[in-house]
Amino acid sequence: MALPEAKQSPTEARLASLSLPTAGCTRDAREAALARVREMGLPGRRDEYWKYTRPDTLIQPEAPKAAVFTADEPLMFDQIDRLKIVFVDGVFSPEASDDLSLEGVQIERLEDICCKDFHWAKELYGVLEARGQNPVPRPLAALNTAFAADGVAIHVTGKPSKPICLIYKHESETSDAILHHVIRVESGAEVTILENGPAASRFNKCMEIDVADGGTLHHVRAQGRDHERRAATHMFTRLGEKSVYKSFTLTVNGVLTRNEQVVELTGDEGVAHVSGACVGDGDFLHDDTVFITHDAVNCESRQVFKKVLRNGATGVFQGKILVKEGAQKTDGYQISQSLLLDDDSQFLAKPELEIYADDVACSHGSTSGAIDETALFYLRSRGVPEKDATNMLTLAFLAEAVDEIEDPALVEDIVARLQGWLARRS
Amino acid sequence: MLEIKNLHVKLEEEDKQILKGVDLTVEAGKVHAIMGPNGSGKSTLSYVLSGRDGYEVTEGSATLDGEDLLELEPEERAALGLFLAFQYPVEIPGVGNMTFLRTAVNAQRKVRGEEELSAADFLKLVRAKAKTLKIDADMLKRPVNVGFSGGEKKRNEILQMAMLEPKMCILDETDSGLDVDAMKLVADGVNALRDEGRGFLVITHYQRLLDHIKPDVVHIMANGRIVKTGGPELALEVEHNGYADILAEVN
Ligand SMILES: Nc1ncnc2c1ncn2[C@@H]1O[C@H](COP(=O)(O)OP(=O)(O)OP(=O)(O)O)[C@@H](O)[C@H]1O
Numbered sequence: 098m099a100l101p102e103a104k105q106s107p108t109e110a111r112l113a114s115l116s117l118p119t120a121g122c123t124r125d126a127r128e129a130a131l132a133r134v135r136e137m138g139l140p141g142r143r144d145e146y147w148k149y150t151r152p153d154t155l156i157q158p159e160a161p162k163a164a165v166f167t168a169d170e171p172l173m174f175d176q177i178d179r180l181k182i183v184f185v186d187g188v189f190s191p192e193a194s195d196d197l198s199l200e201g202v203q204i205e206r207l208e209d210i211c212c213k214d215f216h217w218a219k220e221l222y223g224v225l226e227a228r229g230q231n232p233v234p235r236p237l238a239a240l241n242t243a244f245a246a247d248g249v250a251i252h253v254t255g256k257p258s259k260p261i262c263l264i265y266k267h268e269s270e271t272s273d274a275i276l277h278h279v280i281r282v283e284s285g286a287e288v289t290i291l292e293n294g295p296a297a298s299r300f301n302k303c304m305e306i307d308v309a310d311g312g313t314l315h316h317v318r319a320q321g322r323d324h325e326r327r328a329a330t331h332m333f334t335r336l337g338e339k340s341v342y343k344s345f346t347l348t349v350n351g352v353l354t355r356n357e358q359v360v361e362l363t364g365d366e367g368v369a370h371v372s373g374a375c376v377g378d379g380d381f382l383h384d385d386t387v388f389i390t391h392d393a394v395n396c397e398s399r400q401v402f403k404k405v406l407r408n409g410a411t412g413v414f415q416g417k418i419l420v421k422e423g424a425q426k427t428d429g430y431q432i433s434q435s436l437l438l439d440d441d442s443q444f445l446a447k448p449e450l451e452i453y454a455d456d457v458a459c460s461h462g463s464t465s466g467a468i469d470e471t472a473l474f475y476l477r478s479r480g481v482p483e484k485d486a487t488n489m490l491t492l493a494f495l496a497e498a499v500d501e502i503e504d505p506a507l508v509e510d511i512v513a514r515l516q517g518w519l520a521r522r523s
Numbered sequence: 524m525l526e527i528k529n530l531h532v533k534l535e536e537e538d539k540q541i542l543k544g545v546d547l548t549v550e551a552g553k554v555h556a557i558m559g560p561n562g563s564g565k566s567t568l569s570y571v572l573s574g575r576d577g578y579e580v581t582e583g584s585a586t587l588d589g590e591d592l593l594e595l596e597p598e599e600r601a602a603l604g605l606f607l608a609f610q611y612p613v614e615i616p617g618v619g620n621m622t623f624l625r626t627a628v629n630a631q632r633k634v635r636g637e638e639e640l641s642a643a644d645f646l647k648l649v650r651a652k653a654k655t656l657k658i659d660a661d662m663l664k665r666p667v668n669v670g671f672s673g674g675e676k677k678r679n680e681i682l683q684m685a686m687l688e689p690k691m692c693i694l695d696e697t698d699s700g701l702d703v704d705a706m707k708l709v710a711d712g713v714n715a716l717r718d719e720g721r722g723f724l725v726i727t728h729y730q731r732l733l734d735h736i737k738p739d740v741v742h743i744m745a746n747g748r749i750v751k752t753g754g755p756e757l758a759l760e761v762e763h764n765g766y767a768d769i770l771a772e773v774n
C-alpha cells in the first residue's frame with residue numbers, strides 16, 4: 098500500500114540525504130530495513146505513537162544546529178575503571194578509545210564484523226529491530242539499521258572485570274550521527290554497559306541486545322548536558338530464561354529526547370527493569386516510550402520513570418506491559434511520575450496494560466505534582482534553607498528511579514550530576 | 524526570651540480568626556505548659572511562631588530575644604534557636620534521617636558562623652544521643668519518619684531537638700501516642716536540655732507529662748486566647764475537673 102503523501106515526501110526527503118553503506122555483510126539487513134522505512138514512512142505528527150512528541154526535527158533531512166557544550170566538570174563515570182570506546186560525532190575514534198581487548202568479551206567495530214568470526218552479530222543485526230516493529234512501528238529504528246554509519250558488536254562470553262563504556266562526544270554543531278550496536282550476552286555471562294555523552298547535534302542510536310539463558314546485562318547511561326542536542330534512541334532487548342536486563346538512563350538537558358525501550362521476555366523467570374530520571378529546564382522535551390512483552394511464565398518487569406520539570410519543560414511517558422497468552426505468574430510494575438517545579442511545565446503520560454493471561458500481578462501508576470509544602474516546611478523549620486530543602490525533596494523524588502541502579506559507585510556519579518544541575522539553579 | 528503580645532491570627536484563605544489576642548512570655552530557664560480544649564488554637568500558635576504558610580497575622584507581635592520572629596523565614600527562626608516538635612511529624616520518603624539531621628545541624632551552624640560538623644563527629648554525636656532515646660541505628664538510616672510508629676516519630680522529634688540544641692523549644696503534644704516508658708524517655712530527653720539559657724513551651728492534654736517535666740507556669744488556652752495562668756496546680760485541676768469550671772469562670 099502506498100504511503101499517504103503527507104508521509105511520503107518527508108520520508109523520501111530524508112532518505113535522499115542518506116546513502117546506504119556500500120559493502121559489507123549487513124547489506125541485506127540494511128536493504129530490508131530500508132524497505133521497512135519506505136513501507137512505514139517516517140513518523141509524522143498525526144501518528145498516535147507520536148501524539149505528545151513532534152518528530153519533525155528528528156526526521157528533517159539536515160540536523161538542526163546544536164551548540165557544543167563545554168563541560169566544567171569531569172566526564173561522567175570518570176572515577177570508574179572502565180573500557181572506553183569513543184565516538185566523536187558518531188564516528189569511532191581509535192586514538193581516543195582504549196585497546197578493545199578484555200577478558201570475557203570480544204568487541205569489534207561494526208564494519209569489521211564481516212571479516213571476523215562474528216556470525217552471531219551478522220545474524221542479530223536488524224533482527225530484534227525488525228521484531229520490535231510489531232505491533233507498533235518504529236521507523237526511526239529501521240532508518241538506523243539501514244543507514245548506521247558506525248557502531249560496535251560486543252560479544253560477552255564471560256564476566257569482564259570492568260564495565261564497557263561507550264562515550265559519545267559532540268564536537269560539530271551540525272553533526273547528524275547514526276550509530277548501531279549489537280550485543281550478545283552468552284549463557285551465564287554478565288556485563289555492565291555504560292553510555293555517556295550527547296553524541297551529536299542529532300543522534301539516532303539503536304542497540305540490539307540478545308541475552309541468552311542465565312545471562313545478565315546492566316546498562317547505565319547519561320545523555321549529556323548539551324542544551325540544543327536532539328536524540329532518538331532505541332534499545333531492543335530479547336531475554337532468555339533466567340536472564341536479567343537492568344537499564345537506567347539519566348537525562349540532564351537536551352532540547353529533545355525520545356528514548357524507546359522494547360523488551361521481550363521470551364524465557365521463563367526472566368527479569369527486566371528499565372528506569373530513568375530526567376531533569377529539564379525550559380526548552381526541553383523528554384519522552385520515554387517503553388514496550389515490554391511478557392511471553393514466558395514467571396517473569397518480572399519493572400518500569401520506574403521520574404521527571405523533574407521546570408520553566409515550561411515537557412515530560413512524556415508512554416509505557417506498555419503486554420502479557421501474552423500463557424505468560425502466567427507475570428509480575429509487572431510500572432510507575433511514572435513527574436515533579437513540576439512551576440505551573441508552566443507539563444507531564445503527559447499514557448500508561449497501558451494489555452493482558453491475555455489470567456494469573457498475573459500487574460500494577461501501574463502515574464502522578465504529577467508539585468513539591469510537598471508540608472515536607473518543605475518541616476525541613477525549613479529545622480533550619481534548612483528553602484532552596485536546599487527544595488533540592489533535597491527533588492532528589493528524594495528522583496531516588497526511587499536512581500535506586501534501580503545496583504552499583505553504588507554509579508549511583509554516586511548519577512546523584513552528583515543531579516545535584517550539580519539543581520545547584521546551578523539555586 | 525519568647526514574647527508574644529496580643530497576637531491575632533486568621534487563616535489566609537478563609538475569613539476565620541483563630542488566635543484572638545494571645546499574650547504569653549516565656550523566660551529563659553523556664554518551662555511553660557499550655558493546656559486547652561481541642562481546636563482552641565494551640566497548634567496554630569506553634570505554627571505561626573515557626574513560620575508556616577497559610578496564616579495571616581492581623582495584629583500583635585512575637586519576638587525571640589527581641590528579634591521580630593514574624594518577619595523571618597522559617598529557617599531563619601530555626602537558626603535563631605526556635606524549635607517546634609510537631610504534633611504530627613512529617614514523613615519524607617527518599618530523604619535519609621541521618622542526611623536530614625546532618626543537613627539541618629550544619630545549616631544552622633553555618634548561619635551562626637560556626638564550623639560544620641565533620642561526618643565522623645556528627646556520627647558520634649548522633650549515635651550517642653539516639654542511644655539515650657532508644658532510637659536504633661536502623662531508624663537513623665531510614666527515610667525521615669517513614670514507617671515509624673507514632674511513638675518513634677515523637678522520639679525522633681526529640682532527637683532532632685537534642686541535636687539542634689535550640690534555645691526556645693515548643694513541644695506540641697509530644698506525649699500523645701507515647702507509652703509509659705517512651706514518655707519517660709522523652710521527658711528525660713527534655714529534662715537533659717533544661718538549663719538557664721533555654722525556654723520550653725510544652726503543649727499537652729495530660730497532667731501525666733507534667734509529672735515528668737515539671738512546669739513553672741501553666742496556661743489554659745481557649746477559643747484563641749490564654750484565659751488563665753497559674754502554677755502546676757492548674758494542670759491538676761484540669762485533670763480532675765476538665766475545662767468546664769475554668770471556662771465558666773472566665774466567661
Ligand atoms: N489550615 C487550616 N484550615 C482550616 N482550619 C484550620 C486550619 N488551621 C487551623 N484551623 C482551625 O483552627 C482551630 C484551631 O486549630 P489548632 O490545630 O490550632 O487547635 P489545637 O488547639 O492545636 O487542637 P488539638 O488539641 O486538637 O490539637 C480549629 O478549629 C481548626 O480546625
Ligand SMILES: [Mg+2]
Pocket residue numbers: 565566567610695696
Ligand atoms: Mg494541636
